[in-house]
Amino acid sequence: MTPIGIQAQSIGWIVAATTFAAAVFMLDLITPPWTAAPMLYVLPILLTWLIRGRGIVAFFTVGVLVFTWAGAVFSPGELTSDVTTNRIMASVLLIVIATLVSRQKQLTQQRKAGREALQESEERLLLALDSASMGTWEWDCTTDSLRWNERQFELFGLRSEDFHGTGDEALSRIHAEDRSRVDAAIREALEEGVTFRDEFRVVHADGSVRWLFGSGRPVRDEHGRWSCMTGVNFDITDRRRAQEKVQKQNEALEARVYERTAALIEANERWDWVVRATNDGVWDWDLLYGTAYFSPRWKEMHGFQDSDALESVQEWSARIHPEDRHRVLGALDQYLEGKQSRFSAEYRIQKKDGTYFWVFDRGIAIFNDEGRAVRMVGAESDVTWRKEAEEALRRREYEFRALADNVPAFFSYIDRDQRYRFVNKRYEELFGRSHEELIGMSVQDLLGQDGYAQLQPFLDQALAGEPVSFEYELTLPGDGTHYLAGQYVPDRDQQGQVAGLFALLTDITALKSSEALLREREGQLRDLGTRLLRAQEEERRRISRDLHDDVMQRMGTLTLDLYGLASLMSSEDRGLVSQLKACGASAEQLTTDLQQMAHQLHPSVLEYVGLEAAARKHVNEFAARTGLTAEFMARDAPKMIPLDHATCLYRVLQEGLQNVHKHANATTVLVRLLRSGRGLGLCVQDDGRGIEGGDVAARRKGLGLTSMAERVGMLNGTFRIRTKPGDGTEIHAWVPLEADGRDT
Template identity: 35%
Template sequence: MAKKPDGSTTLTGLRKQAEELLRSTRRDVAAMPVKEVQQLVHELQVHQIELEMQNEELRRTQEELEAARDRYVDLYDFAPAGHLMLDTHGTIVEANLRAETLLGINRKDLIGQPLARFIARSDEDTFHRHCQEVMKSGTRQTCEVQLGNKAGASRWGYLESLAIFDDEGRITQWRTALLDISARKQMEMELESNKIQLEGIIESAMDAIITVDEGERVVVFNRAAESMFLCQSADAMGQPFDRFIPERFRQAHHGHMSIFARTQATSRSMGRPGGLLGLRTNGEEFPFEASVSHVRIAGQPLFTVILRDITERNRAEEKLRQSELRLQAILDNSPGMVILKDTEGRYLHVNRQFERAFHMTREQVVGKTDEAIFVPEQAAAFRANDLKVHQAGVPLEFEEVAMHDDGPHTSIVSKFLLYDGDGKPYALCGITTDITWRKIAEEALRSSDAFTRSVLNSLSAHVCVLDKDGFILKTNDAWREFARCNLSRTMIGSDVGANYLDVCRRAIADGESTAQVILGGIEDVLGGSQPSFSAEYPCHSPEEECWFLMRVTPLKESQGVVISHTDISERIQMARKLEQHILLLHGKQVELESLAKKLIEAQEEERKRIARELHDDFNQRMAALSVELESLERASLTLSETDVRRLAEIRVQVGQLSDDLHDLAYRLHPSLLEHVGLELALRDHVAEFTKRTGLPVTFDARKVPGTLSLEIATNLFRVMQESLQNVSKHAQATKVTVRLSGSSKGIGLSVRDNGKGFDLEDMNARVKGLGLVSMQERARGLGGFLRIHSLPREGTKVCAWIPRALKGV
């Protein structure tokens, strides 16, 4: 770096300049007046002070500049890049600490050394050309060279040089920045090595490897791909990949590649296994399987496809499939079951006979053990026999029992091991021969009678077995015990050897009413015209009444029938009692309906009486009281104005009370029903209801009979009255429709509103709705019905209908 200037030298130079300027001044101070001299001295003193202040300011500025220069010197020395200043011959004239480190020599020793001395021999020409370009062009130049130092260490450096010009435009020096790029160079060499290895792997791979760019043009085409598609790499490079795909699949291929490019997946299989076809340059199509991967290099997507020609494999698989089909056909058509298990007892294969026997598909069986298919006892026995074969290492035969739909089946099972190429057992094969029927025949010969007897004796019903001619072959203990105790009951009083058909014929001759039906049923089952027969018949004794249920079912292969007699006396007696209770309950119901009718009639009579008393008595008295108050109001001249006003108010209230009593009497018993009929009475009530509640009600009458009985008219009026009252209290409706319609069969009334409705299933609504119960009783009492349709927030409709024929409408 440059040496800092001395302060005393600077001041001396400034003084000399000042003295020179003073000598050159035109005015002589000695000739000046005193006053001007004094003025001049004053000015000089002021200037002196200003100069001293400026000098102090300059001193501070100089110190700050020196501190800043020191900081930049530190930044220069400790910069991550080496900085060198060279003369036109390439000799180092200045260097920072990083350059000292990179070149491996002390900075003092570095000055005066040619930079070429630190360049490796292999890169001397490169550095020489770099120097020439800097001195020749004067522009920024770069190069990469290998450096060496005294210790023999070698590293890579990046040189960036720029020429320095003097005022006349001549190059006097040039600066060079030196960066250590050894790590980057090492990485590049490793990448190059990996690239060479990858190329070797790709070229030596047995599968075809093809890489395409974003436009699906080939950029990598290895030797295996050349052999597969019969195309040289040079001919394939830069060509569209779809030239190796049959034309009919190209559009679908482009669509799949486009979708794959948009996904985040980096690899996936292409198509279904065996479902892809390639196209050789000779026009031959062949099957292949492939996988594709997606990478992005330098922002550009690359797709690498690995393909394997599976032509030979498909041929081998087809031959194997044909062989397996032949073997499977043999196994499936074998009359015996064939099974295959692995060494752990898991099923590998079963034939069709096994599927039919146990109602399980092959897929349901494979992979399971005996424990998952059979009951524990059977599974344990099968596994024990399997282990014996594994231990013995030779074929063995066993007698095994398995449970089928029709019971246990006994089979002779031949089991043997299957061995792999190394001579190790990998599976156990079993071939079964069903000997169930042989076993059954043997067992039947030994214990048929004892077994049959034990079964029959275990039944509580009275059972006998007939042959095809009707003779009794067997009976159980219950049959014999009943026959012993009830010799007079001819339908069951017979033992082995007797002909039961003759027993029935004797019963017919003795006048048994059901014997003919029973005989015909038994003969139909024996003849095969009926699959079974059953009948209930009485079999009374002087001590008690009994009923029996006879069932007749055929034996296998029409060898006879089985007859059972079950005592159903208790059931018949219970049915009789139930019938009596039903009749009693019906009578009570009739009584309740009659009582409800009488209550309604009594209620109407009471309402009529109260209405008459309100109209004829109370209302007349209220009218008289109103007249008296009016007379008093007119005749009282001595009363004050306040008293007269009070009398007027009392008279108005009495009038209102009279009107209310009149309305109450009308609601209790509408007299219009008796004078003008139902239709006009309903219209009048609807009008009165609208006036009183302000709720609009539409009334519609169609085909109403001219004359109706007072009972029907009253009950329909009450249904409408109660319905409108419920609408007013609960519905929160804005519109009501009342419809009265007649027909040849009866007369109906409906009241519909658009209110909030209610849930008919709500028990609380049922309990509280006593008015609904009253309406239902009124309709039911006249032989009609009442229906209510309602849902929450969907309004309510009440429908009543009364027949004409029952009540003479």
Template identity: 35%
Template sequence: MTIPSGGWIIAAVVFGIDLLLPMGYAVPMLYVLPILLSGSLPGRHSTILLAGSALLLTWIGAAFSPGELTLEVVTNRAMASVLLLIIGWLLLLQKQSTQQIIASKQERDGSEERLRLAMSADNFGTFDWDIPAQRVIWSPETERIWGLPVGGFEGIYEHWRRLVHPDDVEEAERIARLSLEYPDISYAFDHRIVRPDGTIRWIHAKATTLRDAAGRAIRMVGVNQDITERKQAEETLCQLNKTLEQRVAERTAALNDSEQQLKADLKVMTVLNELGQLSLSEDTKPPVLEQILDAAIVVARSDFGNIQLLDPESGHLKIVAERGFPDWWVKFWNEVPKGQGACGTALQRAQRVIIDDVRQSPIYTDEAARDTLLQVGVCSVVSTPLTDRSGKLIGMFSTHYKTPIQIDKHALARLDLLARQVGDFIERARTQTALRESEERFRKLFEHAAEGIAITDERGNLLQCNAAFCDITGYSAQELVTRQFSSLIHPEDRAQNVELVQQLLERKRGWFRVENRYLTKSGSPVWVQMHVSILFSDRGRPLYFVALVTDITQRKRDERLLQSKEAFTREVLDSLSAHVCVLDRDGVIIRTNQPWKEFAQVNSDTLRTIGAAGDNYLEVCRRAIADGDTRVLPILSGIEAVLAGRQEVFSAEYPCHSPDEKRWFLLRVSPLVESQGVVLSHLDISDRKRVEETLYVKQRELERSQAKLEELTAKLLMAQETERRRLACELHDDITQRVATVAIDLQGIRSVTPGSEASLLAHVHQAGKMAEQITTDLQRLAHQLHPSLLEHVGLEAAVQEYVEEFEARTGLKTKVQVRNLPTAFSLDRATCLYRVLQESLQNVRKHASATYVVIRLLGSIRGVGLCVHDDGRGFDQNHQTSNGRKGLGLISMEERVGALQGTFRLKTKPDDGTEVHAWVPLGQCEVSSNGGAPA
């Protein structure tokens, strides 16, 4: 090994100075310069050689220097030799610590690189959704897949939603909600994305939901795989390698700078040497900062000190380490904004601030702030900014003194050295923490990925696999690392897999995708889809195979089920009697059933309604219209409307007669799912049409019979009323008079019979009473058969009399309401309403169990209506009608009203009473007599 000439020149210059200066003025500590210079040289030999040479020259210079060699000179040289040995020993320890740090960093970076390569090899990226914080972290590969620059993802849900294709957003959100709500449902979905440049890509997203002890979803970790292009992963991997190399170079430069700065002072060297041996993290930061602060207080000869870090959110300085201050002082100065005190001013100016005397400084205009310093005895303050390697201000290094001082430039240089080291330490601690979090994140992504991941060496020995791969195969990770990867593949699929792997080894392809069967631990086969890629070393030697494995057993089952459903659908279509075909969105026949084919063969010359697969049905219709068949025009318009989505379904009946027979068809057009075409069916409805024609003829005959029946019913009712009137007259004018005569004669016999014949008188009296009762009953019967009041005083008086007689006879409370009754009202219409009233009240008495009855008689310019309402128990009218048990009284009322072209309606339901409504129109002459106009 050779030592650069600079070291020898410095050693020679120091030796010359030592020879020329008198013994009392020599500075043996200058020999430390070549020793410190060896710190920039690699290896331990340069430091040992220069340290030994400097030690030897120290004593040689003492021997040849002018002046007397006194005990003081010897002691001075001895102490310098000890210090030179200590400095050389510390430099050796520093070099050893630096080498250990570089080695551990290289090992960690190598592990991270392998993991990144494994994740990037098959062109998929990762995402980490912190659900409580609503923060999403995308890996650079995910951002690249989505067309974003590295760091371009905003980390929020809405940004993701904007990038997903609008047609796929709803389904992606639905599956995500199911995955969050149900632990047994994983998020797996193929969807499209729209990149910022407008290009559309397909990706496969799959994720696992992590939950807390209560089962709440707290995190979703998953992968996004670009299933459009796989080659882009290699470019991303190269970019990651360059980034890592750049970071390694930056770290190496930072460590070299730290080594140079450690040479400034022995105390600082000791502290920084201990600092270099620590494992950096956020947990070790506070105690290390306190050690650095102790060193700064010693170097700067201050009485107090603190280190403050800048809070990025508030922009204030917060104390993270302090020495010599009481708690109340720390609480007062714990958050320092820009412009407050020495530290706040240094933060505002971004440069060091030195205050010789706080009592006279214009910076401390705030009396409360100045008093806090004076109360603890602070007189002078030096605030030195802390910056990272990029020059960004991250905090403040502050030393405090009890007496006014003028700090020298050497102390300031040492403070600058410590400040740089503090800034470097804080940045390295944050970097180390970030790297560990990144490595932990990638490790969790590998372990918790929903897809199975396996890594093998070039001979196919399994090196590493995740839990999903273990779940697919049924083996544990310990069992799998002892097996060959090919032993998991079904024997019938191994030959194909071996051929594809050989193509990877020969670099004929960079990756392959294949569907295989695996043999699980239980021996049962499972279908998987493998995406296999290979990683080569810089020398071209194969290193690893990376396999991304997806369980597609359920998909295979679904495919078989789909095939069986297809066969079933074909059988169902062929079993239909209708002629069915399927048109695509252009109107081309893409599928037909067997009846359609048979009809097409029989009618091969008829191109208007039938065709073979591949024919354009719309063109057939257009040619028929061009030939003059206008019946096809609405059919063509209907099919085009369904195809265009303007109409949901279309159906039409059309004749297709031949000289031999008349035939009709029903055409029905229904859309397929997602407007992929239409289903068109022709059903032969000739039999139905012939039946309809027959039914139409029978319907006309039935209507004529119905009209005759209604006419006969009206005549029968009129004859019945005429007979009632005749019987009533006979009973009233003849029979009743003769019975009354008998009653009078019986009373006369009593008056002429002697009193001794008391028994005979009693019988005669009883017979007279019975004759009177018979007379009364005959009069009531005559009134019921034909109320004479209808003819003499009208409907209103007849109704009032009958209701009063009904109330007296039954004890039911009744109420009659009459309004706008016309003065001219024909006897037949009045009789009709009167008979409805009689039948309604008889039904109330016999069936209703009512306590109150309201009778309304209402007139209008069109007619007269009657309403009888009771509060009885009612009945289920639908049930009575369905059983065919409609009463004769109801039928009679309905027939009477219908004979006069009126309307009859019954409203009732159980436990809610009954209402009978009858309305008869006024005759033309009655309308004129009442001053109205005919309706």
């Protein structure tokens, strides 16, 4: 009913009430006092029930009371005590009845308004459910019966005629992996009287699977027991799929937010889901009125409470960091003037507590027909963590660059395509190219075909996952040849695949020059040593020959003369004869010593019977002289070998046995002379105390090891020592032999 109709109806009731009151007054005047009692009791009460509205009831009651007592005053009859009592009782009864009727009409109006509000709410709910595509259900847990709306059947992929309305039947449609969980959640909600909420899958008759969100609340019966549950379901399949693809579709989702701002504002629930999914703060700026809306998430990001009033854009712009404000506001003006296609900026902004944090802000405007922006909507993301990570990365890159540029080496990173992705300063200086020129250049383009051919095997090996070390020559135009020592170390990604390699090159040109000079000096020293040893052997041979051919001959003659002179002396000169014989014996011993000395200086037996016989003889003499157990073993030794080779091994034997006698504290010595490969080897092994590892180099000179090694080295042989404290010592010497000199 319209307000005009209500007003007219109220006026009609007032006129009727006034007319009725006047009629009562007239009847009261023309009737005897006792006849007014029924009229005073019955007619007002009946009419009070018929009058609509509390205000009219009150008005009517007051009017009747006034006319009732006025009629008593102006009535022609006598105003007796009974009449007065009746009128008092009628007045009280009328007041009580009017109060009760007024309360009853108030309750009636409230119930009617409640029914109308309930009906309107139900209509809105049905409209909302239809708009949101929600299914409704009611489960009577005492009878296990279900009531569904049409949308609920669609959500479960069923037809109403195929559904028997039981809870078990509905539960059987839920995916097997979710069924027990959903059943337990519903029963728990019933037992504890709490709201049930869950997400689960249902399997349609055609085998397709859909995700649903279910929510239900238990309801008590008249005995206070939870007897049933009502709830809603809606399809969230798209949202579940969107959650799985949210990373890939973030930009597309953002574009949809900009494109469908108006539609999303009207669909508040969907808008809320999008905002929550992106975890961004949303703002809405009305450029016509200069007001702005900031979402609860935006306020939370900025340290404000949701109840804090923030409706001015100036409040936002004033909080932008002074170093960023001009840039951000300039970009915003450029966009609003149509000079940029979109607005986006990263900047620092002040929180409520005064601290700053980094945000990524972007927005899109709505323009009117005149091309003027009238509204702008956007979203803001907290990117402080990314900015801090970028700053840390820049700092690490700077530190790494500083370290790489100051390393005395050439450092680079090469990807799987064999292109440079990083080079240090020394790399740029070596090739005379800038950093920009080198980055992205291939190894082949930088080194040329010849230089690349040297490195290709090492590159392939490193990119196959194996570290490699190498040396190579690099010839640069105008800079000569550089000798480089390189190391390639594979770089593997998180999956263990080789993504590239780290290259470390060291310029060893000076080292190579030093090594060449050292080899030259070593060659000169070796030649000098060879000449010295040969001169020594020649001098020993000469001295031995002189002793044998001259001194020993004369000593022999002297010995014979002394013995002859003693035999010519008379028996009377016994003392002189004894002295002569003693001198003869001394001369004879001296001759023997000279003979041994000559043999030590140059064993002539080497020239006549060969190395094997000479070595065996020397070992036997050593055993006899020292009392040690000495054994000699020869295998496949050539009968005749060059004198230089024989002399070399013989001197090693002499020096080795002398060391055993003086230093080894041994009891047994084994000497082996063996042909090995294309050479001849000699080994002197004892069971003595051995030599400490640190003492070998220090005692080489004192033990004669240096001279042994030099002798063997003159013949391009090898010399080594094996020793262990308490486990004896082995001396190995090997010299090469010509093929035609091995057997005779």
